[in-house]
Amino acid sequence: MLMRNSFLDVDIENLWYHLVLRIAFFIGFGACSFGLSRTPEGAIGTGQRRIMTVFAILFSVIAAGSSASYFVTQTAHPLAFDFIVWGLSGAGLCCLFFLWIETVTAVSQSSIVKCLALSVVCGCGFYLVITMLPSPFNIAMLAICPLISLGILKTLPREPEDPPAADSAPARPALSADQTVESATNLEAIPLTESKKNARLSWAFGAIYVVYGIVFGLGSGSVTQIAGDATLFVGIAALAALGALAAFAFMRRFSGRIEQSNMLRMVFPFLVIALVPMSFMSDVVYTLCNLLLLGAYVFVLLTSIAFEFQTARNRKASYLFFIGTSQTALSGGLVIGYGLGFAASATGAINLSMLSGIALGLVVLLAAFVTFAPIEPLIHDPAPVEPAPANGASAAKTGESAAxxxxxxxxxxxxxxxxxxxxxxxxxxxxxxxxxxxxxxxxxxxxxxxxxxxxxxxxxxxxxxxxxxxxxxxxxxxxxxxxxxxxxxxxxxx
Incomplete structure (x- = not known):
């Protein structure tokens, strides 16, 4: 949904229309992220999960209905209608995203980024299928994909949290998927008030993600002006998958040995390499630069989520609060980035090369910001201090070996x-x-x-x-x- 061909683009001629729809999408996504990050219990409850499932299904209904309506009537919808539809679509995919995030909390720390990277790579394959199929087959595929995702989510095998011993009381009845997830997440459910206190997030945490969102919004928004063809779609899928694989390789090699601020700094050279040529080149080079920005976006997204899982566990804070906060800030930045592109397109006062220059300036400011801003409350996570044995307590008394x-x-x-x-x-x-x-x-x-x-x-x-x-x-x-x-x-x- 970040790039082009969302809802099949329905032959919209004007660039500004593309940008308005994406603004609506990320407003919906960001609002939903903010609401979930402020869940008082710190975990998704059974009732809340059902509502989120309904919203995820609603995306399929909207995608099918809106695209099929245009395909049959060949008439564009009113802008106000499309704005509401895309806002609801953003909320629906946000709900699907956090339902999967909830499931990922059950896996080991080392497997989290593997799950995230695999999901993006699979998504890239579905993206290619959707864009290559002719209508109405691609409409059907677009509507079916979220339902397939929900179906997989429902059928994932889950173990009861405390399996009874063979020689103990009779085995308990198997728990349903919802009951099992509820009990599993309740083990790590930390109330919002406690999460805010333990997280110790500085104001710079959200500001950094807002600026990143603006940069990526400016870059990805300009992709909508590039003529869509098979080469472009393959490039989008390839760079998104490459960004996901780079995130997996990075976290596998450096997890636990590098800080999140250093990871954010490592992205700067790629952003500069992408943005400098965009300011004065066009055609093939311009397209490649946009695709490089997409790969960087996927890399930042996945590695940040992995770091936030790690920090939430270490800080005894809710994963919903950490990830919801970052996704809200990132979505807000994307809205601003697309908004700048919309203003430039609607007024004609600023061209896309100037927007690339603005994005490059923001990257320079971001580099200085990350270097000097007080983001250590998130970055530095002191090792937990275990109380030392009381005076006179020997290893034998505490049941520990000498080692x-x-x-x-x-x-x-x-x-x-x-x-x-x-x-x-x-x-x-x-x-x-x-x-x-x-x-x-x-x-x-x-x-x-x-x-x-x-x-x-x-x-x-x-x-x-x-x-x-x-x-x-x-x-x-x-x-x-x-x-x-x-x-x-x-x-x-x-």
Whole structure:
């Protein structure tokens, strides 16, 4: 739905009409995401799930009815009617998206991005089938796809949460799919008020996704001016699938070893490569640049969802709150991006090359924003601190082996060290970026290691190091480490 040929494009001549319909779609998607992110219970209930299923089915009904009506009458619908229809369609696909997100919560952390990438690759195949089939077969396929998705969702095998032992009481009756999902999600259901408190999201989290949405909206909106043919449709499917596979490869290699802010920074070169030629080239190069933006969009979308699952679990917050918030912000940015394209198309004051230049300027601002904005409340997730055994409690008394006791103590020490560093960073008023550098300095890391980890220049590392030393009134790494040791002893009461 992000690109072209949604509802078969019904031979709409005007670019602005395409953009208005996509604005309506993402208004519906964003409004639904916002509503789900504010679910008081922190999980989808049985009644809410049924309503979402109805909305997902409604998309199929709307797609079939609207497309078939045009195919039969060859008459375009009124703009107000299409705007409402597309808004409802956005809400319907948002409901289907979150129903699947709920199911993905049951799989292991390492399998989440695999499920997401597989769904996009499968979707690309269906996209090609829909665009290549002649009417009315593609109309039928468009309406059937969400129903197939719902059918798979309903028939997925699910295990009861506590299977009885063979020699215990008689086995309980098998749970229905809805009952099983309800019990499974209730285990991780965290109320909205608690999720907001635990999540510790900064204002920069939503702002970053809004700007990303604007950039992608400007790029993908201009694709609607490119003449549709088999080559373009294959390119759209191929780049979307490539973005999904890149997200899978990235998370498989770097999950747990890289922060979300660094992932967002890694996308900047691809955005610049795509946007610079778009400002002064056309035809084939222009099309390829748009498709590269699509691949980057899919990559950011999937990796962000995977990071948010991880952070929600670590922070003891609802996945609905995290993912719903990011999807709301991203949809809002897409609405603004399409809106800028609509204003340019309707007034004729700005051409598409100028819009590409605006998008490039936003990427530059975004790079600076991600570098200096206080997004650490989302990015940094301190390791959970397990309480150390009480004084005098031996490994034998606690039932632990010597190795387990040593590992437990090491985790406790690690958590205590991070708490000391966090307290010092707050006491000496270190900026978010200085805090990042401070953690690595406290570990004894060198300048080259820090610049590679944070994707910044050695000069920037030296500047932050100088500022840290100045604020903490130290002249060397040894003095800095002494301050940390003193803080550790102070917190222990020694």
């Amino acid at each position: 387990e006791a040593a590992e437990r103590q090491a985790e406790h020490e690690k958590g205590h060290w991070r708490a000391c560093c966090a307290a010092l960073a707050e006491r000496y008023a270190l900026s978010p970026r200085e805090t990042e550098v401070f953690y690595y300095l406290a570990k004894g890391r060198g300048i080259e290691h820090i610049q590679n980890k944070l994707y910044i220049s050695s000069h920037t590392v030296k500047t932050h190091t100088y500022n840290i030393y100045r604020k903490m009134n130290v002249g060397s790494r040894e003095e800095l480490l002494d301050i940390i040791e003193e803080e550790k002893r102070a917190q222990r009461g020694e």
